[in-house]
Amino acid sequence: xxxxxxxxxxxxxxxxxxxxxxxxxxxxxxxxxxxxxxxxxxxxxxxxxxxxxxxxxxxxxxxxxxxxxxxxxxxxxxxxxxxxxxxxxxxxxxxxxxxxxxxxxxxxxxxxxxx
Amino acid sequence: xxxxxxxxxxxxxxxxxxxxxxxxxxxxxxxxxxxxxxxxxxxxxxxxxxxxxxxxxxxxxxxxxxxxxxxxxxxxxxxxxxxxxxxxxxxxxxxxxxxxxxxxxxxxxxxxxxx
Numbered sequence: 001x002x003x004x005x006x007x008x009x010x011x012x013x014x015x016x017x018x019x020x021x022x023x024x025x026x027x028x029x030x031x032x033x034x035x036x037x038x039x040x041x042x043x044x045x046x047x048x049x050x051x052x053x054x055x056x057x058x059x060x061x062x063x064x065x066x067x068x069x070x071x072x073x074x075x076x077x078x079x080x081x082x083x084x085x086x087x088x089x090x091x092x093x094x095x096x097x098x099x100x101x102x103x104x105x106x107x108x109x110x111x112x113x114x115x
Numbered sequence: 116x117x118x119x120x121x122x123x124x125x126x127x128x129x130x131x132x133x134x135x136x137x138x139x140x141x142x143x144x145x146x147x148x149x150x151x152x153x154x155x156x157x158x159x160x161x162x163x164x165x166x167x168x169x170x171x172x173x174x175x176x177x178x179x180x181x182x183x184x185x186x187x188x189x190x191x192x193x194x195x196x197x198x199x200x201x202x203x204x205x206x207x208x209x210x211x212x213x214x215x216x217x218x219x220x221x222x223x224x225x226x227x228x229x230x
Contacts, residue, residue: 102216
């Protein structure tokens with residue numbers, strides 16, 4: 001079974017530029033999550049999708065971050081314009097269905113450096 | 116608010132010695148608790164979970180965790196550590212918000228096992 005795929009693995013940009021990250025979850029997984037992991041901290045949930053609908057985006061800085069999951073499969077997370085404090089690893093995770101017992105399957109992450 | 120705390124930033128042990136990584140939690144209702152491990156430049160991998168039943172939960176790679184309701188703790192243990200266990204470990208709790216369940220992670224504990 002293929003795992004969660006993310007790209008790019010690494011990205012370096014200047015502040016105020018834009019960046020986009022892509023995630024392809026495990027086939028058949030209805031729920032998709034984007035987490036932000038800042039160095040020295042645990043992952044923080046940014047947004048949660050159930051199929052192609054947003055379940056929770058309360059922690060997403062909507063003035064600069066946006067995410068979509070068209071057709072309920074792949075997802076894209078965008079940052080525009082980027083700030084220095086956005087430097088982090090962006091982790092995508094998926095799970096089979098909402099309300100499950102909690103095990104998430106994570107991709108390897110996309111590391112963003114904002115200069 | 117639901118949360119987990121990992122009181123130790125780092126744990127250092129010698130190979131062959133017992134390993135313990137501490138976690139305490141705060142959650143209303145019955146807790147669903149998890150441990151994940153993260154190797155350098157990789158995503159998070161699920162180790163084990165507690166939902167209900169036996170307080171001692173066994174997981175991957177010889178790890179186990181003990182749920183203690185009176186102490187609100189869920190410590191991760193391994194009887195004999197290996198150098199390959201050196202990694203970043205996260206405790207997590209499942210909680211319900213905005214119409215769905217999600218995981219909140221602790222800040223992580225870096226484990227170093229010396230040969």
